Every structure is written in structure tokens, then in C-alpha cells.
Amino acid sequence: MADDKDVLRDVWFGRIPTCFTLNQDEVTEREPEPFYLLLPRVSYLTLVTDKVKKHFLKVMKQEDVEEMWLEYEGTPLKWHYPIGVLFDLHASNSALPWSVTVHFKSFPEKDLLHCPTNSVIEAHFMSSIKEADALKHKGQVINDMQRKDHKQLWMGLQNDKFDQFWAMNRKLMEYPTEEGGFRYIPFRIYQALNERPFIQKLFRPVSAEGVPHTLGDLLREMCPSAVHHEDEPKRYQVVIHGIEPMLETPVQWLSEHLSHPDNFLHISILPTPSD
Known part of the structure; x- marks a missing residue:
């Protein structure tokens, strides 16, 4: 929690x-x-x-x-x-x-989705939360909520109301203590110079032996080039919310604390700035 x-x-x-x-x-x-x-x-x-x-x-x-x-x-x-x-x-x-x-002209059809109204953003946002909950809890938490609860999540984000949003979102961040975390971690890894939109695969927060997986474990499996080795210059920064978390940080903790309101952990891999 x-x-x-x-x-x-x-x-x-x-x-x-x-x-x-x-x-x-x-x-x-x-x-x-x-x-x-x-x-x-x-x-x-x-x-x-x-x-x-x-x-x-x-x-x-x-x-x-x-x-x-x-x-x-x-x-x-x-x-x-x-x-x-x-x-x-x-x-x-x-x-x-x-x-x-x-x-206001020449909309880039190939690059962007149209967004005529806020209801389009709401639909996108809610579908992300549902996808994240399917990974975390087989969708049980979001499906047990009522329509007004879903609306509270959306209105909390739309109106920038932290307490309103988190009063409902904390339910999506709970899990049985004995399981040590979610079923899978909802994450997306973006690479700044890569045409591919993002990496998203199944990843458990705890190993079969019950050892918590770290951000470093996640990156070694999903994007090995992003992990810095002591004997070489650092080529990439791993950034979440504008900060570089330590690679030893458990992914379960990151998922609970640094996920966006859509319940995904968005991780950016950036080239290290040259001096």
C-alpha cells in the first residue's frame, strides 16, 4: 500500500x-x-x-x-x-x-491522434487505468468500482485535486501482503532516439524465490543497453518524473509511488548530455 x-x-x-x-x-x-x-x-x-x-x-x-x-x-x-x-x-x-x-493548421495526421473533446482524453485515461489494473489485479479492483468511482478518478485528474484522486486511486495500489506486490508491473519504457513507441511486456515485481525485483532488473531484461557498467562511460540516463531513481529501487515501490495517474510507470531512456 x-x-x-x-x-x-x-x-x-x-x-x-x-x-x-x-x-x-x-x-x-x-x-x-x-x-x-x-x-x-x-x-x-x-x-x-x-x-x-x-x-x-x-x-x-x-x-x-x-x-x-x-x-x-x-x-x-x-x-x-x-x-x-x-x-x-x-x-x-x-x-x-x-x-x-x-x-491551428496542417494537423499532422500521421503523427497525432485527433482530440476534439475532453471525453476523448477521459476514454484514453480510463482505458489505461483498466489495462494497468488487468496487469496488477486481473481487473478485479477497477471492475468492483462503481461508475461514480471511475468518475472520481477522472475528475480528480481533470481538476487537479490530489485528495479526490488518491481517495479512490489508493484502492488500485493495494495488494495482499503475502503476495509481496502486484501480479505484474504496468510500465512503459520510452527511448528518446527510437522510432518504436515504447516497450511494454509482462514483468513480475518479485522473483520466483520471493526476492523483490529492482529497476535495474527490469531494465536488464527489457532494455539492457540502458544499464551502465562500471568500466565504460555512462551512455544513458534513466528518468522517471524528471529524476534518476537508483537502479536498486524495488519496482513495486516505484509502481506504487511514481506511477502516473493512469497507473503506469513511465520510464524514459535518454542519451547522457554531452558537456
């Missing part, structure tokens, strides 16, 4: 200072001021950028406006990835504020 409330709070309230500017080709009459926002790491771009949209629409001609999408240095930002994951993958070694470009 997740008992370290401070860690959960720190994760929830992680913020990324961000500067939004309108794509130069789309400026019609007068160039709008940039818009600054502290983005919650655990949320989704399309859930928290209404103010950004309103700010830039003031200077746009109605006929020029299609679906808003965001890009960083030429890379369209996938709204269905948590904000913190996008930042860690694309910009973690850049200076703050994070500089994001806003577009």
Missing part, C-alpha cells in the same frame, strides 16, 4: 514552466504575446491548454482555425502521453521555460 504521502504529493504537484508561441506562418494580423503556463507533469496537454487556445484565438481569423496541436522543435507532441513524459523525452536537457509552438 502506498504510504509515503510526501512522495505522492511531490509527484502530483510537479510542474514544468512552459512558453507557448504561435507558429510564425499562422500569424495573421498582429503577432500575439507568448503565453506562459505551469504545466502539471501528470496531466495531458489537451486537458490543460484551454487558456492557451483562447489566448491565440483572439488574433486568429475564424476561417484559419482548425484543431489546435502543439510541437517542440519540429516534433508534434502526442497529447495521449503524459506531459512529464513528453518533456523528459524531448526537452529534458533544454533550458526552461519549455518552448512549445502552437498550430
